[in-house]
Amino acid sequence: MRDQPVQQSRKPFLYIVVCAAGIAGDVGKLITAAQQAGWDVGVVATPNGLGFIDTAAVETRTGYPIRSAWRLPGEPRPLPPADAIVVAPATFNTINKWAAGISDTLAVGILCEAYGFGIPTAALPYLNAAQAAHPAYRQSLDRLRGMGVMIGSHRPHEPGAPGAAAGFRWEEALELLTPAPGGRA
Template sequence: MTEVASKPFLYVVVCASGIAEDISKLITAAQERGWEVGVVATPLALRFFDTGTVETLTGRPIRSAWRTPGETRPFPAPDAIVVAPATFNTVNKWAAGLADTLALGTLCEAYGLGVPIAALPCVSEALAAHPAYRASLERLGGMGVRFGEPYAGGTDKKGGRPDFGWERALDLLTPLR
């Protein structure tokens, strides 16, 4: 049995990156724009953010592993998906159609279901230069994935981390709502 959401339902797919510690900013911004939110994290991403805070914000468990047969779906079907931060590994596996984690399986399946997807890449400049990554962005873009400007991380002129701009993902979905 699948739950039905009272508001549009957004899946937030979180990948393993230091910036993921601020994922609550995206969740809060999405809720302020009228979305219900469920988080699907890559297994390694669970180490990068406060899972208790995220579960409190969403009122739902974080999904990271496949359901067992007969287990009910903890989230309704998504109306849209945001991938943030979208890492080098996830982007390349997703473009190749690999579904070795729940997060990747969800993204691969979403294409066939016609679910709109926005992604905010978080990839170093050195990795972004790799030809496989560029080809993956092109393939996913051809599948309708909307990408925000890349974020390379690092530090700004004052030694702090530049703003990731979580809301950009929601802006990418706005024309689709």
């Protein structure tokens, strides 16, 4: 019997898509929880989302550059392919563009393609009640659910409410992606 090369089993890879919301600066909580749960993690930020996170800290924690813009032809892919995707915080703007198939940023483009690739995707909405009252938002959530996207339970907060981020459960994203015993996620 010949010696067989040892196959390296790689950790599953999780993309965290970060949108522009005040709570985005806490994405390290989700990164840490995902890594503790056995995921390798890369972050994709919307262009405006970049201003809400500490890019150096996120890149140090994940070991990967944050993606926010498309690669040029011939440039290597900076992240491995995603095994799952979490959008957190998922803003009103991103949810509506994603549901409508408006792929005008790398982040939303990745989300639109994820459906076609069958990549499990979870979203943790974070928006205020005035935005959530708009009929497009409910229609967008319905469309995303119909596409198989798992939507978190965080309730919209009052506009300008202090402490609105206090009840945001970053770990819910991982709970949504974890299959229930004997069934699907």
